[in-house]
Amino acid sequence: MTTPTLPALRDDRVDAMESVVFTRIADERLTRRKRRRGVGTGVGAAAAVLVVAAVIGPMLSMPPGTASFDSGVVGVAEGGAIDPGFGVAGDGARDLGAPVAPESAVGGAASDATTESGSLNAPDREIIATGSSTVEVDDVRSAIEQISDAATAADGYVESSQVGGGYGVIPLDGAGSQPAVSSGWITVRVPADALPSVMDGLSAVGDVTATSVNRSDVTEQTVDLRARVAAGEASVARLTELMGQAGSVADLIAAESALAERQAQLDSDRSVLASIQSQVAMSSLSVQLTERSQTVAADPAGFGDGLVAGWNGLIATLNGVVIGLGFLLPWIAVAGVVVLVVWGVRRIVRKRRGSHEA
Numbered sequence: 001m002t003t004p005t006l007p008a009l010r011d012d013r014v015d016a017m018e019s020v021v022f023t024r025i026a027d028e029r030l031t032r033r034k035r036r037r038g039v040g041t042g043v044g045a046a047a048a049v050l051v052v053a054a055v056i057g058p059m060l061s062m063p064p065g066t067a068s069f070d071s072g073v074v075g076v077a078e079g080g081a082i083d084p085g086f087g088v089a090g091d092g093a094r095d096l097g098a099p100v101a102p103e104s105a106v107g108g109a110a111s112d113a114t115t116e117s118g119s120l121n122a123p124d125r126e127i128i129a130t131g132s133s134t135v136e137v138d139d140v141r142s143a144i145e146q147i148s149d150a151a152t153a154a155d156g157y158v159e160s161s162q163v164g165g166g167y168g169v170i171p172l173d174g175a176g177s178q179p180a181v182s183s184g185w186i187t188v189r190v191p192a193d194a195l196p197s198v199m200d201g202l203s204a205v206g207d208v209t210a211t212s213v214n215r216s217d218v219t220e221q222t223v224d225l226r227a228r229v230a231a232g233e234a235s236v237a238r239l240t241e242l243m244g245q246a247g248s249v250a251d252l253i254a255a256e257s258a259l260a261e262r263q264a265q266l267d268s269d270r271s272v273l274a275s276i277q278s279q280v281a282m283s284s285l286s287v288q289l290t291e292r293s294q295t296v297a298a299d300p301a302g303f304g305d306g307l308v309a310g311w312n313g314l315i316a317t318l319n320g321v322v323i324g325l326g327f328l329l330p331w332i333a334v335a336g337v338v339v340l341v342v343w344g345v346r347r348i349v350r351k352r353r354g355s356h357e358a
Contacts, residue, residue: 053324156190
């Protein structure tokens with residue numbers, strides 16, 4: 001039996017066959033890559049949906065948060081940061097009219113922080129004293145009333161106060177109940193010599209956990225302001241006298257312009273001096289109040305308690321995931337429609353290109 005002899009192929013024919021084989025191999029590899037990429041993308045998208053659902057579900061089922069309500073002189077807007085002892089504006093910014101003058105405004109006067117409860121004012125010095133304390137109490141509202149009464153008894157007054165807590169539940173019959181609170185603060189102004197006794201009296205309100213007294217020496221600033229006020233008064237009196245002696249309209253106008261400028265400066269100096277003297281005479285005391293934590297007896301849990309807690313946690317997690325999926329389902333549907341439209345358009349474009357190439 002003889003082996004048949006195959007006809008010889010031309011080089012161009014061999015090249016064409018190799019090109020077709022390699023093209024098919026490349027197409028198969030590309031198809032496998034697309035499949036793997038599609039599977040990975042689908043798995044990643046499903047995982048992302050589950051994660052987002054688990055995060056959004058508890059947020060959707062979470063009850064409204066707590067908010068503070070106004071009490072006293074200064075109001076606090078929701079979301080505003082509370083700075084104990086200072087007024088808070090509606091946007092959460094600190095009130096610039098706070099009773100303590102900043103160090104830059106006292107001409108470089110020394111500021112000394114101390115916790116001593118002795119005498120605060122040194123002889124012949126102008127001292128602004130500001131006290132602050134943190135007290136743990138059983139009832140925040142009652143503590144604020146006690147501190148307010150103590151300040152009034154010392155010839156002082158309440159500058160601002162705030163009671164923090166949640167929303168109160170008001171029945172349909174109109175009989176409202178005060179919401180439970182766990183924190184608050186109050187700022188009072190008392191005479192400087194009465195500040196130590198008022199701070200010592202905080203121990204009767206609750207447990208004092210922290211206390212401090214800040215003293216700012218503003219003697220140089222007050223001396224400078226008094227000199228400027230005296231010079232301004234003399235200048236205003238001299239300009240008033242010159243206006244009576246003006247020999248022409250131009251001189252009268254010039255004297256009036258200078259008098260208005262000096263009078264404005266004099267009024268500003270008097271206002272600053274009066275504010276500093278008020279802060280020296282009436283010290284500020286800020287008290288942060290927190291509810292005393294209740295002592296809880298230890299109750300060791302067993303295996304059964306842990307199993308119940310785990311089951312409850314699983315149910316709560318699944319509930320959150322279901323809520324999140326319900327929230328995301330409309331978005332997923334819209335996204336799926338968009339993807340199908342894009343995929344259909346691309347497929348039509350590819351078919352048209354293939355028909356043109358053929």
